[in-house]
Amino acid sequence: MTDKLVEYLLDLIADKEGAKPILDRVERYKKLPPIEKEAESFSLYLELEKFIVTHKLPAIKGSYTAESLRNEIKGTFGVKEFSPRLNALFGISGAERVIFSEIILEALIKQLLTIFKPSRIQSLIDEITRGQPIEGIEVKGDKVDFSASERKIFSVSKPWFGLISINYRNLISALYWRARDELGEEKANWILQDAHRSVQEKYGYLPWAQLVIGVMPEDFLTKERELEVLTSCYKELANAIGTVLARGEIRGLRKNVSQSLTSVLRGVRLNPDGSFDFSALPKNLQAIKEDGAKKLTESFSRLISVMYRSARDGLGEETAGRILEDAYKSVQEKYGALPISSQVLQAIPEGVLEREKLEFRAKEELERGVKRMDMLRGEFASVSAHELRSPLVPIITYSELLLKDKKHKLAPEQKKKLEVILSSAHRERELVDDIMDITKLEAGAMRFDMQKVQLADVIKEAVVGQRAAAEAKGIWIKAKVQRGLPPVHGDPKRLTQVITNLIRNANRFTDKGGITVSVSSGDGQAIVEVQDTGTGIAEEDLGKLFRKFSQVGPRREGGTGLGLVICKAIVEAHGGKIWVKSKLGQGSTFSFSLPIRKSGKG
Amino acid sequence: MIKSYVWGVIEVAKRIMIVDDEQEVCDAVKAVLELEGFEVLTALSGPESLKKLQKEKADLVLIDFFMPKMSGRELCERIRKDPKLKGLRVAFLTAARFGDVGMEKLRKLKALDYIQKPFDNDDLVRRVRRMVSK
Numbered sequence: 001m002t003d004k005l006v007e008y009l010l011d012l013i014a015d016k017e018g019a020k021p022i023l024d025r026v027e028r029y030k031k032l033p034p035i036e037k038e039a040e041s042f043s044l045y046l047e048l049e050k051f052i053v054t055h056k057l058p059a060i061k062g063s064y065t066a067e068s069l070r071n072e073i074k075g076t077f078g079v080k081e082f083s084p085r086l087n088a089l090f091g092i093s094g095a096e097r098v099i100f101s102e103i104i105l106e107a108l109i110k111q112l113l114t115i116f117k118p119s120r121i122q123s124l125i126d127e128i129t130r131g132q133p134i135e136g137i138e139v140k141g142d143k144v145d146f147s148a149s150e151r152k153i154f155s156v157s158k159p160w161f162g163l164i165s166i167n168y169r170n171l172i173s174a175l176y177w178r179a180r181d182e183l184g185e186e187k188a189n190w191i192l193q194d195a196h197r198s199v200q201e202k203y204g205y206l207p208w209a210q211l212v213i214g215v216m217p218e219d220f221l222t223k224e225r226e227l228e229v230l231t232s233c234y235k236e237l238a239n240a241i242g243t244v245l246a247r248g249e250i251r252g253l254r255k256n257v258s259q260s261l262t263s264v265l266r267g268v269r270l271n272p273d274g275s276f277d278f279s280a281l282p283k284n285l286q287a288i289k290e291d292g293a294k295k296l297t298e299s300f301s302r303l304i305s306v307m308y309r310s311a312r313d314g315l316g317e318e319t320a321g322r323i324l325e326d327a328y329k330s331v332q333e334k335y336g337a338l339p340i341s342s343q344v345l346q347a348i349p350e351g352v353l354e355r356e357k358l359e360f361r362a363k364e365e366l367e368r369g370v371k372r373m374d375m376l377r378g379e380f381a382s383v384s385a386h387e388l389r390s391p392l393v394p395i396i397t398y399s400e401l402l403l404k405d406k407k408h409k410l411a412p413e414q415k416k417k418l419e420v421i422l423s424s425a426h427r428e429r430e431l432v433d434d435i436m437d438i439t440k441l442e443a444g445a446m447r448f449d450m451q452k453v454q455l456a457d458v459i460k461e462a463v464v465g466q467r468a469a470a471e472a473k474g475i476w477i478k479a480k481v482q483r484g485l486p487p488v489h490g491d492p493k494r495l496t497q498v499i500t501n502l503i504r505n506a507n508r509f510t511d512k513g514g515i516t517v518s519v520s521s522g523d524g525q526a527i528v529e530v531q532d533t534g535t536g537i538a539e540e541d542l543g544k545l546f547r548k549f550s551q552v553g554p555r556r557e558g559g560t561g562l563g564l565v566i567c568k569a570i571v572e573a574h575g576g577k578i579w580v581k582s583k584l585g586q587g588s589t590f591s592f593s594l595p596i597r598k599s600g601k602g
Numbered sequence: 603m604i605k606s607y608v609w610g611v612i613e614v615a616k617r618i619m620i621v622d623d624e625q626e627v628c629d630a631v632k633a634v635l636e637l638e639g640f641e642v643l644t645a646l647s648g649p650e651s652l653k654k655l656q657k658e659k660a661d662l663v664l665i666d667f668f669m670p671k672m673s674g675r676e677l678c679e680r681i682r683k684d685p686k687l688k689g690l691r692v693a694f695l696t697a698a699r700f701g702d703v704g705m706e707k708l709r710k711l712k713a714l715d716y717i718q719k720p721f722d723n724d725d726l727v728r729r730v731r732r733m734v735s736k
Contacts, residue, residue, distance in 0.1 A: 386668045389697035390624055392720040397630035400723045401637065429720055 025147070105137075105172055106144045107195035112179060113142055115191070121175075128174045131543050134167045170572055231281070233331055234300040239275045240327035241307050246274025250314035253307070260306040263299040388432045395425045434562040438548075441569040448491040448573060455519045455526055455594075456481040458492055462499035463517055470507055476514030477503070485521050488594045494570050495594075501563040502530040502590045509588070510534030525576070526596055531589040537582040545580060567592070616734040617659065619643040621651040621677065622666040622695070627719070631664070631695070634723045635730065648672030652680060655687060661734045664717070667696035678711045691733055695719060695726075 112121055122139045129135045129149070136148030180188035245253055254270060261268050267280030304324075311320035399422040403415065410418065440446040463479045470477040499517065506515045513533030520527050537545070546568045548561065564578075571578045571592045582588035618640050622628050628644040635642050643660060645651035649672060651663065663681070667674040674694060681687050692712070697719040708716055714733045717726060 386697040389719050390627060393624075393697075394626045394630040396720045397634055397723060401633060404723075425720070 102144075102146050102168070104195065105168060108172055108175060108192060109139060109144050110142060111191045111195045112175065113139075115179075115183065124175065124178055125171065128171055129167070131546060132167050134171065137171075170577075173575070174577075230296060234296065235276070235278055235281075237327055237331045238300065238303055238307075240330055241304065241311075241323060242270065242274035242276060244274070244323050244327065245307060245311055246272070248311070248315055250310050253310045253314070256306050256310050257303065260303050262302070264295050265299045265303060385432060385436045389429065392425050392429055396422060396429075399425065431562075434566060437566050438562055438569075441566065441573070446570075446573070448494060450489055450491055452487040453490045453492045453495060454487050455485060455495070455528060456483075458495045459499060459517050459519060459528065462496050462503055465496075465500060466503045466507065469504070470515060473507060473511070475507070475510050475512065477507075478514070478516055480516060480518035482518075482520055485519060485526060486596050488526050488574075488596055490574050490594060495574075498567045498570050498592065499528065499530065501567050505563060505590070506530055506532035506534060506588070513587075521596060524596055525593045527591055527593045529589055529591045531587065533587045536584045536586045537580070537588055538584045542580060542582065546578070615639055615641045616661040617641040617643065618730060618734070619645060619651060619654070619660040619663045620695070621645045621648065621663060621669070621674070623647060623669040624666075627666070631726070634726060638727050638731075640730070648674075648677035648680070651677060652684075655681070655690075660690070662691040662693065662714075662730065664693055664695040664730075666719075667694055667698045675707070675711065678713065682712065691736070693717065693729075693733055695721075 109121060109125075116124075118139045118141075125137050125139070126135075129137060134149045138145040138148065176188060176192050179191055183191075242257075257270050261270075264282060269277040269280070271277055308320055308324050311323055315323075399418050402410065403418055403422070437446070459479050459481060463477055467477055503515060503517065510532045511534070515533075516529075516531045518529050518531070520529075546564050548565050568578050571594070574594055576592055576594040578590070578592040580588060580590050618635055620628050620631050620635075620642060622631070622644075623646055625646065628646065632642040632644055643654060643658060645654055647669060651665075655663070665674040665677055669677075672680075674696065678692055681690055681692060691714055693715040694708070694713055695717045714736070715729055717729055
């Protein structure tokens, strides 16, 4: 199937400019042993698809959507349904996201290449991606080669697109911050903005830009900027329609239009030439609370539908439709596809803007589907967690009862065995919790309850919770907390979980001395450190630490092999990084950073 | 069941009802609580629990969240609607995690606590004591 797919897509690009490297790669692919072939075929497929998308090849009529490509392929092969894996590849959350991430990343790297040496950028990328699914990105001349990282992504049995896009976003973010450290904020912003603009110019505003925004560092592409683009799209659209209508001398147009200028459009004036004077439009749309974009779309939709209706009454349906379509197309050429709301849709008759309407409905449907999927996934996770945990109740409860039964004392040997049962059951419980967390993090279904958090409080809570366990082992534990640290933005429960996990790890591997948890701040970030005087970690094992089920050294009591993976995913979801410094026999220090928001933001 | 007789005051044992669709879970919780001097009723489903509550009073009902036929949430809602059961103390004893169920839901259902399964016996007893003494 994948072979066929590659062949099919290959046909599409065979005679296109710039296709040579891909064709060469296909030749190499054909000679691979079967076992390597599968992983490579997905990567190759991705590259083919990227080529088709970036060259806007006619295979995909109109604008590219995963759905259209999927249907095209289904039709060609007479396939009714895709396998789950192929479906994942085609899903909007899947390959598309990888493609978009790579496009924006490539643009950013190109911008950075004008300032940094390629070798420097390469070493930055290597440093940031080490041990991650996206490891292996190569800067070649002014091109970026993603094939090694893609091969890696698709060689795992189920590509975790959620994590991969987080990885890409983190890489973009890290490159941006590095540029900012060295070049200052203003220049770094320009670099990112230029990269963003170059992508936008090439691929249009929507749906591309939205996905691109999804991979931008949070601090950079704020809602304000998003709104800026949306606003200029709408302004141009209104002006384009208005100026055409003004020539038509339509009765009542001026009055109707004026009446429809409400909400955020209050105070906007219609000029004699049919264009609008938007100087009264609020400069800072963000000030209209969270749904600024919604209000903006609603208001402009109302205005556009009113203009369209007036045009239809005065000039007839066909002409009005054409005016609307022309205006729409002219704006679209400049900015890419525009979002249209249901209000505009209702006003437009059949046959006009047909494709846009379809896209709008498909998008709505997709959003509904995604919401439903998330809900189902969450439900599934809760129910299966329930099923897994319930049988542990009698095991733990009865073991504890037997151990504490004063009437019937157990023989030491029996007691020992029962204690093993009890501790295994406890470990099982931890494992279930961890697997549920991982499942949710991977699916991107973990909900974070973000708020202002004082790290000192979080650390205290974690240390207090773990004090008994440390004391039972005869080691000390202390918290060293700087006073008056600025708060970070995060989910206190999840951050406590991260610190607790790190302390438990430290406890597990420390027999003498103790554990110090400290926090410091500087350079726009807070750094939490969990330092122990334990056995330490051999250098060759350091890289394995943050992978699933890869406990290093002798297996110690407890531990699921998932703790650090969860910590990493949680920290990264907060926009931070986690790392470790250690030497065999000299203890370990696990640290993670969290960005500090400047006051007034977030 | 009379728990103790001190200075002429009779202290009646508090009665706890456990609602869980798994017999083993009911029995285990029952064993722990009885050892601590509580009187324990069990019900394997929501309807059974409602039926028993019509006849026998309970000081606290511990409800599992996921049960076939009638969910713990639904059972709790029914209890809240029944004028006869006004003011009945309710808590959840469930394997669902806190985040999944949500504080909001608990508050809406006027549940006193939320005990995660599997639990530590001591912790369960401590929390049950606290709830019935309120």
